[in-house]
Amino acid sequence: MSKLDIAIAGEINLDLILYGLPEQMPTERELLASGFTITLGSSSAILAHNLAALGSRVGFVTKVGDDAFGTLAMERLRERGVDLTSVAHGAESGVTLILPHGLQRHILTYPGTISELRFEDLDLDYLASARHFHMSSLFLQRELLPHVPELFRAMKFAGLTTSLDTNDDPDDRWDGALEDILPYVDILLPNEREAMKISRADDVETALRRLAQKVETVVVKMGARGAIAIRGGERFTAPAVTVTVVDPIGAGDSFDAGFLHQFLRGSDLTTCLAYGNLCGAFSTSACGGTEAFRDVTRIREFFRQHDTRNQAQ
Ligand SMILES: Nc1ncnc2c1ncn2[C@@H]1O[C@H](COP(=O)(O)OP(=O)(O)OP(=O)(O)O)[C@@H](O)[C@H]1O
Numbered sequence: 067m068s069k070l071d072i073a074i075a076g077e078i079n080l081d082l083i084l085y086g087l088p089e090q091m092p093t094e095r096e097l098l099a100s101g102f103t104i105t106l107g108s109s110s111a112i113l114a115h116n117l118a119a120l121g122s123r124v125g126f127v128t129k130v131g132d133d134a135f136g137t138l139a140m141e142r143l144r145e146r147g148v149d150l151t152s153v154a155h156g157a158e159s160g161v162t163l164i165l166p167h168g169l170q171r172h173i174l175t176y177p178g179t180i181s182e183l184r185f186e187d188l189d190l191d192y193l194a195s196a197r198h199f200h201m202s203s204l205f206l207q208r209e210l211l212p213h214v215p216e217l218f219r220a221m222k223f224a225g226l227t228t229s230l231d232t233n234d235d236p237d238d239r240w241d242g243a244l245e246d247i248l249p250y251v252d253i254l255l256p257n258e259r260e261a262m263k264i265s266r267a268d269d270v271e272t273a274l275r276r277l278a279q280k281v282e283t284v285v286v287k288m289g290a291r292g293a294i295a296i297r298g299g300e301r302f303t304a305p306a307v308t309v310t311v312v313d314p315i316g317a318g319d320s321f322d323a324g325f326l327h328q329f330l331r332g333s334d335l336t337t338c339l340a341y342g343n344l345c346g347a348f349s350t351s352a353c354g355g356t357e358a359f360r361d362v363t364r365i366r367e368f369f370r371q372h373d374t375r376n377q378a379q
Pocket residue numbers: 233256257258286287288289290291292293306307308309311314315316317318319321342343344345346347350
């Protein structure tokens with residue numbers, strides 16, 4: 067049996083979140099926030115953390131900054147039992163500053179090591195020792211991106227199943243290596259906007275149809291409207307779980323964690339979607355993308371309350 071259920075290659079950084087700032091932010095003024103959280107952020111690390119909290123055996127490969135922020139970020143993953151034996155080290159951590167203003171937010175990122183992971187940093191044997199390979203935030207991987215098709219091909223060749231959540235393309239170009247990666251992706255996990263951008267479609271239905279021609283399982287996340295999936299010409303929809311939202315940061319990554327956790331247990335697509343929605347909603351019930359998942363008792367309690375089919379385990 068594989069030691070790892072899943073290997074994830076990607077970025078790690080802390081999120082610094084200042085709540086309650088005024089909507090207008092004039093320069094040269096002292097603007098007071100009403101709340102502050104420093105938490106493990108970044109799509110790939112959030113996924114690794116939350117998957118491990120659910121009980122999957124996770125190996126995470128990243129480039130971490132040799133500084134206090136990098137140390138704290140790694141500590142958060144270690145607490146959850148994520149395997150970090152193949153992590154590479156760089157000079158300066160990246161950081162994301164998030165300024166929510168009601169429903170809108172400023173997201174300011176200094177990349178640092180976030181975009182410095184190189185193909186040479188990866189131990190392919192380590193990655194291939196898992197049953198499944200995943201990447202998130204594809205377009206932030208500036209160094210790695212040209213090699214990602216080769217990486218996915220190697221993982222498929224080694225017999226792993228694969229998944230990809232591109233997240234946003236900061237350049238809004240949606241090209242580069244993506245077309246060469248998709249043939250080696252088993253599960254694609256975009257949100258609605260990303261699905262349309264990747265497929266150059268004007269509506270979600272067209273996007274789903276086009277993407278389903280390239281990828282076996284396409285799952286589109288739709289915020290408070292839940293998720294849709296297509297596999298083998300069959301279409302599945304799953305409503306969101308009703309929740310009092312504290313913070314939507316990381317809901318998409320938490321959805322991925324729930325979906326993949328069930329996929330790795332061999333569950334059917336309906337169960338994977340339901341569990342994705344459950345975890346996405348759970349993430350919104352606390353600050354940032356990982357705070358809710360730090361309290362294992364709280365996870366169980368939330369699942370007991372909301373999972374009518376009692377799949378949470
Ligand atoms: N307001 C909400 N109420 C209930 N569930 C939600 C809500 N917002 C998000 N979710 C859950 O989280 C999932 C992912 O959210 P969303 O569609 O916003 O993904 P995303 O845009 O990829 O997020 P991210 O910004 O984290 O990358 C949804 O499919 C849903 O299950």
